[in-house]
Amino acid sequence: MRRWPRLKALIIKELLAVWRDKKSRITLIAPPLIQLIILSHAATLDVNNISLGVYNQDKGWYSHELIQRIKGSPYFKHVYEFGSFQEAKKAIDLQNVIVSVQFQPNFSRLITRGQPASLQMILDGRKPNASQIVTGYLSSIVETFNTDILTQKGVELPVPLGIESRAFFNPNLEYILYNVPCLVAILSMLLALTLTAMSVSRERENGTFDQLLVSPLQPWEILVGKLIPAMVIGIGESTVLMFITLYLFKIPFSGSFFLLYFSMIVFLLSMVGVGLFISSLSHTQQQSILGSFVFMTPTMLLSGYATPIENMPSWLQPFTQLLPISHFFIIIKGLFLKNMPAGDVLMHTWPMALIALFTLSLAGWMFKRRIE
Amino acid sequence: MERPALDRINATIRKGIITGLVGPDGAGKTTLIRLMTGLLLPTSGQIKVMGLSTHSSQIHDITGYMPQKFGLYEDLSVLENLDLYADLNGLSVAEKKDAFKRMLAFTSLKPFINRLAGNLSGGMKQKLGLACALLSRPQVLLLDEPTVGVDPLSRRELWTMVQDLTHKGMTVIWSTSYLDEADKCHEVLLLNEGKLLFNGPPEDLTKRMKNRVFQVEVPLKNRRKVLTKLLNLPYVIDGVIQGNKLRLVTSSSLKNSLRHRVPPRFEDAFIDILGGISKGDSILAENFPLKKQTSSSLIKAENLTKRFGNFTAAQDISFTIKRGEIFGLLGPNGAGKSTIFKMLCGLLQPTLGEALISGVNLKTAPAKARSHIGYMAQKFSLYGDLSVEENLNFFSGSYGLQGPYRTKMIDLMVTIFDLHPYLNSNANLLPLGYKQRLALACAVMHEPDVLFLDEPTSGVDPLTRREFWTHINGMVEKGVTIMVTTHFLEEAEYCDRIALIYQGINIATGTPDDLKNMVKTRKMPNPTLEDSFIALIEKQGVQ
Numbered sequence: 057m058r059r060w061p062r063l064k065a066l067i068i069k070e071l072l073a074v075w076r077d078k079k080s081r082i083t084l085i086a087p088p089l090i091q092l093i094i095l096s097h098a099a100t101l102d103v104n105n106i107s108l109g110v111y112n113q114d115k116g117w118y119s120h121e122l123i124q125r126i127k128g129s130p131y132f133k134h135v136y137e138f139g140s141f142q143e144a145k146k147a148i149d150l151q152n153v154i155v156s157v158q159f160q161p162n163f164s165r166l167i168t169r170g171q172p173a174s175l176q177m178i179l180d181g182r183k184p185n186a187s188q189i190v191t192g193y194l195s196s197i198v199e200t201f202n203t204d205i206l207t208q209k210g211v212e213l214p215v216p217l218g219i220e221s222r223a224f225f226n227p228n229l230e231y232i233l234y235n236v237p238c239l240v241a242i243l244s245m246l247l248a249l250t251l252t253a254m255s256v257s258r259e260r261e262n263g264t265f266d267q268l269l270v271s272p273l274q275p276w277e278i279l280v281g282k283l284i285p286a287m288v289i290g291i292g293e294s295t296v297l298m299f300i301t302l303y304l305f306k307i308p309f310s311g312s313f314f315l316l317y318f319s320m321i322v323f324l325l326s327m328v329g330v331g332l333f334i335s336s337l338s339h340t341q342q343q344s345i346l347g348s349f350v351f352m353t354p355t356m357l358l359s360g361y362a363t364p365i366e367n368m369p370s371w372l373q374p375f376t377q378l379l380p381i382s383h384f385f386i387i388i389k390g391l392f393l394k395n396m397p398a399g400d401v402l403m404h405t406w407p408m409a410l411i412a413l414f415t416l417s418l419a420g421w422m423f424k425r426r427i428e
Numbered sequence: 429m430e431r432p433a434l435d436r437i438n439a440t441i442r443k444g445i446i447t448g449l450v451g452p453d454g455a456g457k458t459t460l461i462r463l464m465t466g467l468l469l470p471t472s473g474q475i476k477v478m479g480l481s482t483h484s485s486q487i488h489d490i491t492g493y494m495p496q497k498f499g500l501y502e503d504l505s506v507l508e509n510l511d512l513y514a515d516l517n518g519l520s521v522a523e524k525k526d527a528f529k530r531m532l533a534f535t536s537l538k539p540f541i542n543r544l545a546g547n548l549s550g551g552m553k554q555k556l557g558l559a560c561a562l563l564s565r566p567q568v569l570l571l572d573e574p575t576v577g578v579d580p581l582s583r584r585e586l587w588t589m590v591q592d593l594t595h596k597g598m599t600v601i602w603s604t605s606y607l608d609e610a611d612k613c614h615e616v617l618l619l620n621e622g623k624l625l626f627n628g629p630p631e632d633l634t635k636r637m638k639n640r641v642f643q644v645e646v647p648l649k650n651r652r653k654v655l656t657k658l659l660n661l662p663y664v665i666d667g668v669i670q671g672n673k674l675r676l677v678t679s680s681s682l683k684n685s686l687r688h689r690v691p692p693r694f695e696d697a698f699i700d701i702l703g704g705i706s707k708g709d710s711i712l713a714e715n716f717p718l719k720k721q722t723s724s725s726l727i728k729a730e731n732l733t734k735r736f737g738n739f740t741a742a743q744d745i746s747f748t749i750k751r752g753e754i755f756g757l758l759g760p761n762g763a764g765k766s767t768i769f770k771m772l773c774g775l776l777q778p779t780l781g782e783a784l785i786s787g788v789n790l791k792t793a794p795a796k797a798r799s800h801i802g803y804m805a806q807k808f809s810l811y812g813d814l815s816v817e818e819n820l821n822f823f824s825g826s827y828g829l830q831g832p833y834r835t836k837m838i839d840l841m842v843t844i845f846d847l848h849p850y851l852n853s854n855a856n857l858l859p860l861g862y863k864q865r866l867a868l869a870c871a872v873m874h875e876p877d878v879l880f881l882d883e884p885t886s887g888v889d890p891l892t893r894r895e896f897w898t899h900i901n902g903m904v905e906k907g908v909t910i911m912v913t914t915h916f917l918e919e920a921e922y923c924d925r926i927a928l929i930y931q932g933i934n935i936a937t938g939t940p941d942d943l944k945n946m947v948k949t950r951k952m953p954n955p956t957l958e959d960s961f962i963a964l965i966e967k968q969g970v971q
Contacts, residue, residue: 065825
């Protein structure tokens, strides 16, 4: 059986080729690590460090008290006082503040009289998400303020319907606990894709692919020879990312590592299949890069990473099931945050396995066809 | 190991003539041209073009430069390319119209103005490149290897076009690694490894070879053996096969020789300067196992046809090649010879017909058929980022060599090709000659029955080329069969038989002498292979 030495030669060659090429060596190591470290902090939907402005025409005790409470809350970093509406408007225009809270001249007087008073919030609509969250923070401050005044005035309230919200799996709703596992998945995907998408087209540009095709290697052997090194590098790199996640970010991992690696292998196989398919289609490395972009952009937007899949139009939602990463997101988040049981992991692994089978056979078929 | 790309060059190039920059790849030709255009500045020393320092930006107004790979936009048509370069050169609408008319007539590209540049043949691409470089009406035209990959027919046309330009007073600098082109230049700068070996009219150099070049007729069957014997004589410094004759160069003039004396060529002088070709038999061939004599054919093409859509690239090609034969595929660019070549080594599947290697069908048992094949491409196609040793390991492994046998073969290749000092250096950093050796080593380690060579020696210096053919000739004596495509007709002379392909059809098959005899006329009593190539194709074109 002469098959194994041939495959071994291919695998060693492939690993050496990646390692010897200085550029590919650097792109392999540096960007994923840097991205993990920077993006884990940058790509957050938590709203902190908010600047807020106050235009107070009232000057009474009640408005003063409310402003003190806003200043005292941990969310608002700077609280500016405006002398006129124009000033408030300008500050929002220049994005110095995200919200301006305005008190009418008779705010304190109305409250003293026991009449309903209102305050106005002017929000920056250019930042809808942050504005919504700020509204939430302010509303809760105002609500406590209301209750306190009424109690102070001796108004007997009916026992209020208290909502005690508690978040399971991520009790403090810390975004980083959700974000970093997702980044591990994204970076592993990127790596598997770039490793394979260029590998064949690079050989085509160098003329070495013809050299492979005239050797007794069969198309499927060439395919396996490209697949195994990519998997080895991909799993290795993912392990490094996991280490950083667990020991640098100290993100708790509550699931089973066996299930994580099992599903990761299936996930990477499906991405390697996509990469090899793109590679077998392209004649030049430039085409490979374009092909990867064509795949990456919709994948990222539809994956459920940036926006919840549930918010997408119902006709579009089934298509997200075709993206391996949307399944892997569920698995990796599940394993990190809530010790996802094996059954659930398998439920999301078999679609990825199907996709892997499909993309790999497609790549194999293209390989064979390319020779003809 | 670091040597300057150009080492203390002093030279003057005269106005209004063609000056050839001649030398093998890596000699410094491109560097010198780029220095003249001001695209590179010298590390030390200075260079002036028409009295202008190359630091000045005016240099671009007087020079026209056609790089090795001219920047034609493959997805634009011929006319659109011309238009683009006219705009880049700031030609007015009126000037443009006039210039296009001149250029299209000059290049005879008029029938193809709407064809995409990417679909032009190699020769036509070069003509279009030349036209674009001429749009600015330069006083000095610099052409960097305009004839690389161009077939003999188009090459001859390009020469006529450029000679025409010098009649109008233009100064032309033509770089080439084809030494036979040096004889066509008025003056020559001969470069080798960054050093200027000669500067002057080519005749001045070839003069020294007077009475030193001879032709001897030998029996066709023994010519390779006789050549090896003659090359081992101390006073023979070079020898090549030319059909049924051998052309020999001696180290000093032999006045009273009875041999037939022939006029010397530029290449003879170059080899003389370099000290003659390396002696000895091919150690590679000596270590090669003797292939069993069989009467059956080694390569068999049966009605091979390849269609790409409506276009027929190869039509009904049939031939058989015996064991120990060198078979050449010749033809103009785009004639279909690479299509046929690729079908025979399994890179393309034929639409109709069959290709058999050692009796094994490439279609039904591709892996088995391919294990009999060795392949070496024109472009250096080994893994450049891998070391010499890693390349040898990979290629021996990919042919299924293993265990002590694999180690033995690798060691043998390292010894034969003297690769020891380079074992750990990256393959793309090797000197060209060693790249060539490594490529041959990787192609023959598994002792193939058939060796496919695609333009094997384009751009290498004559010494490396001779060494290469010594190995090939030796292996053929051991029964290896060779299939070669080339534009270099000198190389085609080594073939036992040649098939001339034109427009997808095999228009002539025979020994090099057969092909020459086919076109022998009273006007051309002693045609070269190039003459015969051109005449046969023109004849076919008329029909």
